[in-house]
Amino acid sequence: MKKYKPTFNKPSAKDDQSVRAKKHLGQHFLTDENIASKIADTLGYEAYNKVLEIGPGMGVLTKYLLEKKAEVHVIEIDTESVEYLESNYLHLRGRIHEKDFLKHDLSEIFGEDQFAVIGNFPYNISTQIVFKVLQLRDQIPEFSGMFQKEVAKRICEKEGNKTYGILSVLVQAFYEAEYLFTVPPTVFNPPPKVDSGVLRLKRKENFNLECNEKLFFTVVKTAFNQRRKTLRNSLKSLNLPDNLREDAIFGSRPEQLGFQQFIELTQKIEPYAISNN
Template identity: 55%
Template sequence: MKQVRPKKNLGQHFLTDLSIAKSIADTVDVCPSLPVLEVGPGMGVLTQYLVEKPREVRVVEIDRESVAYLHEHFPKLANNIIGEDFLHMDLEGLFGGGQFVLTGNYPYDISSQIFFKMLDNKDLIPCCTGMIQREVALRMASAPGNKNYGILSVLIQAWYDVEYLFTVDENVFNPPPKVKSAVIRMTRNSVTDLGCDWQLFRRVVKTVFNQRRKMLRVSLRQLLSADSVSPGFFDRELMTCRPEQLSVAQFVELTNLVSWQLKTSD
């Protein structure tokens, strides 16, 4: 079978450098023995190194042409090639309800959605690795006070330790993307209880970063009207900060303040 034609509508950029592919595959070794799910294997440049490891490997691929290619070139994976959209998969029963490592050369246009799905299944995914757009990787790994620090930074770092491993140039892909890529690794931290309502936490983080240049006392008015809050609520020192200045712990504190205020104003 001839090689798969990269499809622009699927955001396909096939990695051609085998040494980089092996390096990406080796990032899963931080979580030994766990099975691996690879998202978007394409023609299997990463898969070929994953299957050498002493663990179960499954791949999920939405492109029918790639699925056919994988069946032809990886016959031993036949029962573990899933021709579905990862974003719509039920991950609960994938490995009998057990934990697994998530990895892949992720399509740029849906990488954030992939990581939001990871967060929704964080108890199943103690480790996530792979290659994404460099700009997104920088955001995910960024610390407070950095211009790259944003929604993804806070939400992911609440549950995962993020490592920016290395940068990948454009010229090792077919077709070459217009931006650089980066390989990241996320491993679950020790947090089991965030200390606040997770859904409200997400809502607060997204709300204030949508007006990231404004102080919290301004952006939070999207959630809390001035005439319904307790006296002095917006006078706290925390309210003079901008969102990129807050650590995850401070966002937890802020979420609890907002939660208390929402309950008292009902």
């Protein structure tokens, strides 16, 4: 079968610096072609044929996404980057969206279709990106990309570790999370002060949370807001009855509970939370 070849100019990320990285947007442009190719390969491109890249910059990752058998869209808030992409990636015309990913209604782009999300994410909004993906999880079967290493590790961490936290529980309740590889600062322009890490999330199919979702999020966030305390103390603000708080699970600290145990905890709390509303 003849390999699909999209129509676009393929500038070298190392040679072309026509877009200035902007500190207030958290931009660090990836300059290593091999790493860009590896990130593009992290998606399985199954069960969907549409991909959204967040913050493409000068398109070092975009060029490799365009070689896949998928309809690629990019969303970029930087006008200078948008102009660059429109000039150099002709195949993307009509699918370059000059919008803020965190604020834009993605149904205007994808309707109710399934789509994957990928990117070299700005560190300053990376956790907000994950929370929005969780909100849209019914449409996003796969998510991968580059984070600050510490954040990527935290998302994929298991219970019993100090770095395990809110993002770990909430993400792992709905997705299989895998830390893939570490990326050094030297392959970016300008180089960040820390290492980066690439992860992949694959949605759990036919998964039922089996508890009130809003309450589940509240319980997890409230518990980790005072992570050094036992749940008996950290969940005091939920005004739970004393007899419930004597349950053995409330003697644990939040970092000791996996996502399934947080679901069970929410199930125990749910009757009282409903009666208190």
